[in-house]
Amino acid sequence: MEKLLLVNFEKDPDSLYIGFEPQVFDDGKNGRGHLIIGWRVDGKVDVYHQASLTLDQAKYDIVGKGLANMVEVEMPLASFEVNDFGVQADYQFIDLLGRTIKIQIFEQNPKSRKPFGLLAPMGDAAENPSAMPLVLLHDFYFVRRKDTDFHVSIDGKVHSPDVLPVPMDWMNMYFARYSPKPLIATLNPAYDGPLSQEVVDEGVEQVTQENTTLELEWGGGFPKLKSLTRHNLVHDIKFSFDPAFPHLEAVKAGTSQEGHFLVEGHPSTGSISGDYLICANKESILMVLVPSKGWKPRPTKISLRLLYAVGKVFKQWPGTYRWEARLEKTKEGEWHMKSHWKRTGKVL
Secondary structure, X not given: OOEEEEEEOOOOOOOOEEEEEEEEEEEOOOEEXXXXXXXXXXXXXXXXXXXXXXXXXXXXXXXXXXXXXEEEOOOOEEEEEEEOOEEEEEEEEEOOOOOEEEEEEEEOOOOXXXXXXXXEHHHHHOOOXXXXXXXXXXXXXXXXXXXXXXXXXXXXXXXXXXXXXXXXXXXXXXXXXXXXXXEEEEEOOOXXXXXXXXXXXXXXXXXXXXXXXXXXXXXXXXXXXXXEEEOOOOOOEXXXXXXXXXXXXXXXXXXXXXXXXXXXXXXXXXXXXXXXXXXXXOOOEEEEEEEEEEEEOOOOOHHHHHHHHHOOHHHHHHHHEEEEEEEEEOOOOOEEEEEEEEEOOOOO
């Protein structure tokens, strides 16, 4: 994803929508173009997209309460840029009820922006996620109310955008927010199938293949996983274990291991941490991963400390996720894994 913009009007809702989320793509998998997520009053989402995009509907089960409709539409107006003055966005399309939707934001504030990093609490609304969504927003900021033309209308009816309840950087803000450099990671997508194997010479402490680097330590003739780093064009994401995650062949029946893990990207976006558990019997190995410590931000200003203190969901929502996997060895000697995520409904 190249850019992301969220526009809320929950306090002045439409009969169907409470917000819109324009996104811009330009890659070999999704294509090049714009889409707009319509956040519905029932918690589900409608996805409107240009014909130039090729989207996977299954990926949207981690958005809100899931996908209601995916609709290809023409967008006579579809532009979104961030410049020295702020957001410049102009969208128009027809929704599934035949209504004209207009979203226009023209920010002309001469003061310098003071963006920061954030883990978006996107996963908080997901009821049956197939993965844990980590939406890391770099250079994130809110739309300033001063010197800004802001227009949202549905079928000719103008809706007032929500405002941020506290000032930031001594300025009043809309709750509309954006990132010109988002990074979306899906942690441990649900899987049912064989595990691929990587052959490593004994004593090797680092292995890099395509966009992944493994950091290893050795004991008893087996490698243990200290960390896994995914490389990408925005910023690397590192997944670390303490103690190191054991090799499957070294896990003996009747034994268990507990440990901690840490997920971190750019320092400005903070980190996610929690606990892992491995239990083995004669037939299978059970793995459990819980981001129980939630998200730890790195606020650089007092207004952010206040925001995170008031909006506890920012830090706590990861703790409501739980990943479980059952691994069994086939007669052919291959490992098969069946994994899933579930929401606990509370912070553990």
